[in-house]
Amino acid sequence: GENVEQHPSTLSVQEGDSAVIKCTYSDSASNYFPWYKQELGKGPQLIIDIRSNVGEKKDQRIAVTLNKTAKHFSLHITETQPEDSAVYFCARGSYGKLTFGQGTILTVHP
């Protein structure tokens, strides 16, 4: 499948600040865009997802925005907490399969 570009690769913020991670894709057939959080030594866990017919979705401190025309989507975490520290992966879904970005290491300093 075609790649997903994810930026930044590392992100360091102070507790209470916001964090934004961006992903771009090129496959027009993509219609599902999940975000996964991976803690050290564990498997990825879905935190939020969005489908192509929706521009924005929120779940408490987490939100995802999608611009299908520009082919990019972003994860927004507000009021960050130390327990938000982890690796975050975006992915795009097309015909039953997911293609993942390279990941962003988020560190939230107390």
Next chain:
Amino acid sequence: NAGVTQTPKFRILKIGQSMTLQCTQDMNHNYMYWYRQDPGMGLKLIYYSVGAGITDKGEVPNGYNVSRSTTEDFPLRLELAAPSQTSVYFCASSPSYGRDYNEQFFGPGTRLTVL
């Protein structure tokens, strides 16, 4: 429910050895996947299955084989281990397939080193 379980957690293989990574899910999901995760990289799909008896190649299938004889189990076989197969392997399952996706549930992973 235990979710997705994988065994072993860790394994060291010598070049040329073979092994099977086990994956079991108890959520009655039809769809199962195997990924590998190299350092600093995202997950790459090795093989996937849409139901018992049906498997298909993903992005990086070379050097691996799978089988799906039951809904619950989806083992991954490495026949002639090579250093390039040193990675962390994740199994995942999902209740659906096709254009209307649902969440993929991941196991805890198997860390494999080939020396």
